[in-house]
Amino acid sequence: MSEVLLEARGLHTYYGASHILRGIDFTVRGGETIGLMGRNGMGKTTLIRSLLRLVPSRHGELHVRGRAMTDAPPHAVARRGIAYVPEGRGIFPNLSVRENLVMAARPSVDGKRHWTLERILATFPRLAERLHHGGAQLSGGEQQMLTIGRALMTNPDLLILDEATEGLAPLIAVEIWRIIRQIRESGIATVIVDKNHSAVTAITDRNVILVKGSIVFEGPSTELRSRSDILHKHLGV
């Protein structure tokens, strides 16, 4: 088995008085592709934000590449090789496309630059055409490509994608899925949250279903696809 990139044990996260995550164990190994599923409000985004230390967890432990990061600031987690494509994209509208890409560029944890500006622009030709446009002038699909490209420029070992195809035209969504497959094949581990469950299970090795802040299912895509009871009960499929 490859190296454990990220390991959370017994995470409990609250928003004010609301108990959102109720003891989550979550592990990602190098090169793995994981689908994170569950209906709206079940804690998917909160789990991601807890893993990235963007929200504090009240209990539990977080290790990134073997280092304890339970109380680490978000930038330190990111610098251990984790990149994030957030829901709603989060591009910097006051920076140009090029600036969005290069602002946080850095080599991977083991010092390699697999993803350079040239490679990103070859992967996303539409960004190359708009290199000097402001981030705010892009279409939704272009913004999403920019967010993914920006994340890759940090040369991560793990890429977390939260609703990367949400609100995109079907053809653009197909393009984004193609890129996600390409990223996966390049050896980067991915955690994918997406409403299109069949698209997710088509490329994931393992799937995790959250219900009310707890994990109710964890298993390979083949197993999940055969369990219509689980799909129906927890995902409404």
Add this chain to the structure above:
Amino acid sequence: MDASVYLIQILNSIQYGLLLFLVASGLTLIFGIMGIINLAHGSFYMIGAYMAFSLSALTGNLFLAILLGIILSVILGIVLEWLLFSRLYRREHLEQVLLTFGLILIFEELRSIIAGDDVHGVPIPAFLNYSIPLTENQSYPVYRLFISGVCLLIAGAMYLFIQRTRLGMMIRAGNTNREMAQSLGVNINLIYRLVFALGMALAAFAGMLAAPVSSVFPGMGNQVLILSFVVVVIGGIGSVWGALVAALLIGFADTFGKVFVPDYAGIAVYLLMAAILLWRPEGLFRRA
């Protein structure tokens, strides 16, 4: 009045405006990026002027004094950010005003204890201490031109720093989406500390440059502070470009107000501010 008088007043307006820009640019960055209302910003102008006075007396060289003064004010800025201001980011403006007003009192008291309450002059370096003759009986001091030139250089350097460097990109990125910048691995707290220290150092540097022409006196930071806030408000909070334009406008309004309507010169600046805010309540260059 002949043309040379106008020329002198125009040069004075520019020099005054650019100096004000140095102070206000730091204020607008700290206010716009970190959301902190820093009343102690004027104190740094005062501290800079007093450092120019005491360090140039000590070393005999104004430029050496300025170099040392910049280093000291950056260190002081970092310590203040770490000790006090870093705790204020999520607090309300009232608490920020209370703390930074307290700092004004502390800095003035320390100034009184260390340097006394007398007015001091700072000599202009010999090689800049002459005037360029404009007409038979009019001339213009070279040191004032020197101030304008240095301020323009700094304005240009700030533009390049914010627009062209990766650190500048991170500062702008953190300004619109702090969380996203962090999850890309940007240590935003460290960057804020740096911006804060640089902003404070700019104010101190302005005080050092101004010391030979304005002399050094108690309370000198307060007047600059109020005018700097006027600049920030007119220019649009957080806009360095806006601060430059607004500072020059203020420089002209104040200088020419004193020439043409001396009885009302004190309110010329504030009338200008009121008029601009009626026209553009967000300031001239407020970003969307």
